[in-house]
Amino acid sequence: xxxxxxxxxxxxxxxxRSSKSGSFELRVEALDLLAxxxxxxxxxxxxxKSTLLRSLAGLEPVLEGRIERRVTGPVAMVFQRPxxxxxxVLHNLRVAxxxxxxxxxxxxxxxxxxxxxxxxxxxxxxxxxxxxxxxxRRLALARAFALRPAVLLLDEPFDDLDAAGQEALSLDLxxxxxxxxxxxxxxxxxxxxxxxxADRIAVLLGGRVAQLGEREEVxxxxxxxxxxxxxxxxxxxxxxxxxxxxxxxxxxxxxQHTVPVETARDGPCAALAPGAPVWAGIRPERLKxxxxxxxxxxxxxxxxxxxxxxxxxxxxxxxxxxxELRTHLLAGRGLxxxxxxxxxxxxxxxxxDVHLLPRG
Amino acid sequence: MTExxxxxxxxxxxxxxxxxxxxxxxxxxxxxxLGIALGRRRFPGRGLFVSVVNSGMGAPPVVVGLVVSMxxxxxxxxxFLGLLYTPEAMIVAQVLIALPLVVGITLAAVGALxxxxxxxxxxxGIPPLRRLxxxxxxxxxxxxxxxxxxxxxxxxEVGAVQAVGxxxxxxxxxxTTSILMYTQMGRFEMALxxxxxxxxxxxxxxxxxxxxxxxxxx
Numbered sequence: 001x002x003x004x005x006x007x008x009x010x011x012x013x014x015x016x017r018s019s020k021s022g023s024f025e026l027r028v029e030a031l032d033l034l035a036x037x038x039x040x041x042x043x044x045x046x047x048x049k050s051t052l053l054r055s056l057a058g059l060e061p062v063l064e065g066r067i068e069r070r071v072t073g074p075v076a077m078v079f080q081r082p083x084x085x086x087x088x089v090l091h092n093l094r095v096a097x098x099x100x101x102x103x104x105x106x107x108x109x110x111x112x113x114x115x116x117x118x119x120x121x122x123x124x125x126x127x128x129x130x131x132x133x134x135x136x137r138r139l140a141l142a143r144a145f146a147l148r149p150a151v152l153l154l155d156e157p158f159d160d161l162d163a164a165g166q167e168a169l170s171l172d173l174x175x176x177x178x179x180x181x182x183x184x185x186x187x188x189x190x191x192x193x194x195x196x197x198a199d200r201i202a203v204l205l206g207g208r209v210a211q212l213g214e215r216e217e218v219x220x221x222x223x224x225x226x227x228x229x230x231x232x233x234x235x236x237x238x239x240x241x242x243x244x245x246x247x248x249x250x251x252x253x254x255x256q257h258t259v260p261v262e263t264a265r266d267g268p269c270a271a272l273a274p275g276a277p278v279w280a281g282i283r284p285e286r287l288k289x290x291x292x293x294x295x296x297x298x299x300x301x302x303x304x305x306x307x308x309x310x311x312x313x314x315x316x317x318x319x320x321x322x323x324e325l326r327t328h329l330l331a332g333r334g335l336x337x338x339x340x341x342x343x344x345x346x347x348x349x350x351x352x353d354v355h356l357l358p359r360g
Numbered sequence: 361m362t363e364x365x366x367x368x369x370x371x372x373x374x375x376x377x378x379x380x381x382x383x384x385x386x387x388x389x390x391x392x393x394l395g396i397a398l399g400r401r402r403f404p405g406r407g408l409f410v411s412v413v414n415s416g417m418g419a420p421p422v423v424v425g426l427v428v429s430m431x432x433x434x435x436x437x438x439x440f441l442g443l444l445y446t447p448e449a450m451i452v453a454q455v456l457i458a459l460p461l462v463v464g465i466t467l468a469a470v471g472a473l474x475x476x477x478x479x480x481x482x483x484x485g486i487p488p489l490r491r492l493x494x495x496x497x498x499x500x501x502x503x504x505x506x507x508x509x510x511x512x513x514x515x516x517e518v519g520a521v522q523a524v525g526x527x528x529x530x531x532x533x534x535x536t537t538s539i540l541m542y543t544q545m546g547r548f549e550m551a552l553x554x555x556x557x558x559x560x561x562x563x564x565x566x567x568x569x570x571x572x573x574x575x576x577x578x
Contacts, residue, residue, distance in 0.1 A: 076484070083480045099485040
């Protein structure tokens, strides 16, 4: 991010969408799309992600508030199900540029550029109707980038692509965005893909922005259990806050189980007094199996219940204090090779990796 | 009595083409915009409008002829126009027959477009006239189907033009009405000659449009 300059600024927005299943209201107090930045919009189905994106594209009537464009240049949108115009891939790109009143030579340069960039140069003369889902998506992205947009809105760009296709497309997208001043918003339900692209995250819940912030901040410090679950903080341990020595406190779960936590933290729990009901949130990759490597403090023994590996990472489910905690291991290495369901293991965590949330 | 009069065949054929061509042009001119508008816009009463169009697609031409005749009859509400038994009256009847076909088929073609198509062109910032051109391009197969259906229906139609035109020699006699007349008179060689011309016209015109339509499938 170069300047922290807002390309698109949303203020006190209220948008209502009516459908057969009833009407839905989206309210956004303040949200900026920064030039040169990528904002991921996360949320469950029906949270208002697509409505927000469509509002930003000017496709929804605004009831209240405003969406300010602070830069010149087109706002481009790539829909979840892009539509190709009949004719060739090349024709599609030319049509996209037809509103831009470009000199012929300039248009040709742009078309060649995006054909090349999204790896569809070989498809230029193909009829768009014969493209596969992945190729169509690439065409839609190429069409959007041909406009040299100041704002780019992507609705589920990785939908219905296989893993390899997603990987390749996210790399191409990153490259297309890099070095430009385009402000990007990407709506997705796939956290992993969102993280590949985004530097900021907005979490939508029930038509409201539940949290908005830098990527690392939102991942490490979600402001509510619902946000925590959405951003992959899979372990939420209910307990009571207990004071400890110095900066160290603990979350009391039961007589056998406590979780260490640092107290000197900003956030929703800064004002919590001992005895307050809390959630101790731990990301799976921060929860360590076994002990004795100087990493963190043990929080007690658990029994391995499940072990799922995709060949790269293994997710281990461990029964602990009546909960099933999750932790990630690198597949095929160390413990991931030896640990089996039924094994007794020790869990540990660094106090600074435990995130407190008020409960109840 | 049994002679074949080439001059009369040519004259009737030319009149048929003039009447049907005019009716087709009017039906397309009014029907295409109407079909496109009905296909793209949502407004109260649209459903009723669409069902009227759909019923019109199956309306019996002879009844259309009856209604137009009653309207244009000397003592009818539009009798003062003096149009009954003129080519203009035939054009009116044919337009009423062809219009629902043009509107209905255009509407269906627009409706078959992906619902996101409109959003896609809007977000690409394509200017309105260019959008319309793109739309016509997208639905061109349907448009040609509308032209073929409309042309076929009015070229082969006999009941309505007989009722409002009266099959007057040298004035309102067209291919279908003259075939009917010569058949009833037992002058089968004339009826057959005119029939060959009518079938030939239908085949050539529909064939040419089909070639255009299928050539445009890309």
